Amino acid sequence: MRKPSPLNGAANAAIEVIKPSNKMKELAFKCGAVFGLDIYGVDTIETGNGPVVIEVNDFPNFTGIDGADKLIADYILKRVNNQGGKR
Numbered sequence: 001m002r003k004p005s006p007l008n009g010a011a012n013a014a015i016e017v018i019k020p021s022n023k024m025k026e027l028a029f030k031c032g033a034v035f036g037l038d039i040y041g042v043d044t045i046e047t048g049n050g051p052v053v054i055e056v057n058d059f060p061n062f063t064g065i066d067g068a069d070k071l072i073a074d075y076i077l078k079r080v081n082n083q084g085g086k087r
Contacts, residue, residue: 001064005043015064024051031056038079039072 002016020028028042031053041060044051062068 003064017064021051027051027053039075 002018004013004015024044027044031042032038032040035056035058037056037058039060041057041062042053043055043057044053046052062072
């Protein structure tokens with residue numbers, strides 16, 4: 001999702017669904033691995049050298065992402081079932 005931000009000069013812009021590039025996906029997965037997160041958000045800005053992380057959110061806002069609530073609930077239930085409820 002591309003969301004409005006004062007950093008991109010579009011604070012009043014609409015949320016836009018985008019297809020992340022392979023670089024964006026790789027960067028996001030690296031962030032999750034570094035912080036040990038399964039569900040998270042990564043805020044980036046696009047630079048001349050590609051995307052750069054400005055923030056990793058361990059409790060992101062999924063507003064505007066259709067079906068996010070069901071996907072997150074399904075993921076959590078699957079993790080709990082696969083671990084037999086153990087931590």
